[in-house]
Amino acid sequence: MSTPALEVRDLSFSYPDGRRALDRTDFHIHPGERVALLGPNGAGKTTLVLHLNGILRPSAGTVRVAGLEVTEVNLMEIRRRVGLVFQDPDDQLFMPTVRRDVAF
Numbered sequence: 001m002s003t004p005a006l007e008v009r010d011l012s013f014s015y016p017d018g019r020r021a022l023d024r025t026d027f028h029i030h031p032g033e034r035v036a037l038l039g040p041n042g043a044g045k046t047t048l049v050l051h052l053n054g055i056l057r058p059s060a061g062t063v064r065v066a067g068l069e070v071t072e073v074n075l076m077e078i079r080r081r082v083g084l085v086f087q088d089p090d091d092q093l094f095m096p097t098v099r100r101d102v103a104f
Contacts, residue, residue, distance in 0.1 A: 003067045004028040006052065011061035013047055021047040053082035
């Protein structure tokens with residue numbers, strides 16, 4: 001079997017206020033598979049996705065992208081492979097124009 005495109009093992013995460021968002025989450029996605037991440041508000045979808053390119057760091061467990069573990073050492077390469085677009089553009093674009101935002 002091929003290396004998973006995405007592998008999450010025993011991933012746990014708690015916010016600074018102590019709220020547990022992820023608790024021993026496990027899954028893998030192989031190249032060519034299509035998946036949907038569904039759940040109600042507050043279920044942990046965004047928290048999970050923010051781990052995929054290292055914006056958040058797990059309290060426990062590992063995340064691997066194409067076999068590379070999401071760590072400080074691999075962060076630049078991981079972020080070349082995993083892009084993220086926020087739902088609300090105001091959370092992402094902070095300059096008055098897209099041109100200035102990209103130039104930043």
